Amino acid sequence: MKITVLSGGVGGARFTRGLLALVGDEHPVTVVANTGDDMWLHGVRVCPDLDTLMYTLGGAVHEDQGWGRRDESKRVSDDLAAYGLGWDWFTLGDLDLATHLARTELLRSGMPLSQVTARLADRWRPGVTLLPMTDDEVETHVVLDDGREIHFEEWWVRHRAAVPARRFVQTNLAVSSPAPGVLEALRDADVVAIPPSNPVVSVGTILAVPGVRDALATTDAPVVGVSPVVGGAPVRGMADACLAAIGVETSALGVAEHYGRRAEGGILDAWLVDEVDAPAAARLRDAGWASRAVPTLMTDVPTTARIAAAALDLVDRQP
Ligand code: FO1
Numbered sequence: 001m002k003i004t005v006l007s008g009g010v011g012g013a014r015f016t017r018g019l020l021a022l023v024g025d026e027h028p029v030t031v032v033a034n035t036g037d038d039m040w041l042h043g044v045r046v047c048p049d050l051d052t053l054m055y056t057l058g059g060a061v062h063e064d065q066g067w068g069r070r071d072e073s074k075r076v077s078d079d080l081a082a083y084g085l086g087w088d089w090f091t092l093g094d095l096d097l098a099t100h101l102a103r104t105e106l107l108r109s110g111m112p113l114s115q116v117t118a119r120l121a122d123r124w125r126p127g128v129t130l131l132p133m134t135d136d137e138v139e140t141h142v143v144l145d146d147g148r149e150i151h152f153e154e155w156w157v158r159h160r161a162a163v164p165a166r167r168f169v170q171t172n173l174a175v176s177s178p179a180p181g182v183l184e185a186l187r188d189a190d191v192v193a194i195p196p197s198n199p200v201v202s203v204g205t206i207l208a209v210p211g212v213r214d215a216l217a218t219t220d221a222p223v224v225g226v227s228p229v230v231g232g233a234p235v236r237g238m239a240d241a242c243l244a245a246i247g248v249e250t251s252a253l254g255v256a257e258h259y260g261r262r263a264e265g266g267i268l269d270a271w272l273v274d275e276v277d278a279p280a281a282a283r284l285r286d287a288g289w290a291s292r293a294v295p296t297l298m299t300d301v302p303t304t305a306r307i308a309a310a311a312l313d314l315v316d317r318q319p
Pocket of ligand 1: 009010051067089091093096
């Protein structure tokens, strides 16, 4: 059974780790990662979601943070600050910096991001094929109410998304192309999973790469999603601020309707919600969706494996 996952950072990485615990290495998993959070910092290319996936699945992630490396230090970042350089609210750890230096060196040698990602992932053995959504350089920026445009990471990390976003601007995205293997991973999958990643700036960004949404709409694989919103609030991060910016209600039902059912031109066949949102599952079933309410808090790997099993089961796929 070929499984394809469209993933952002922490939520998607944790879900995929549980999925791998469930399916072992009998079923190949391909993860298509959001690269809209990427940025140039100190002359190196930082790819937060690719790195969170690589570190989490490779067993090197700082577990409490969900990003960056375990046993990390920040001597270089502190010394850069002494030169008045960098963002004092954004820490590039010393070991993490090696990843960005390696990536930048390989990119500068002419290697596309997808090949660079495969080369870096080789070291960590993540147990999946890790693909950036595109090899083109794209970035998500946020236009604030006062008209200023800042990088997504500044809005997300410095302002904790507390400054209202008027809209999101995604540089170069409309003219980007899916990275090699991305469309095939959607077309040839036996099941496609949308984990509880940020539906706007992570999954939404992947869907905005030309060709991806069509591949998702036409693949023979069933598409099942897991709600990132539980009881009207995002489990982690500030997806509610992103949903508000695009006028979508922060609820399991609101996000399902935002993604839309494939029979009506959307991208999903099935939607797994948390047990507190059982009424939403019932309403969706009445509207023709496959939907079920189970505990969806990814508290540990075995629990997450059970969530992944419930998602696959919802579209009649068993590992
Ligand atoms: N998140 C923070 O809240 N604070 C940081 O200083 C920070 C640094 C950082 C460095 C590299 C990297 O790959 C990720 C980093 N993140 C940090 C997490 C990042 O904001 C998120 O992983 C994604 O952008 C959202 O999914």
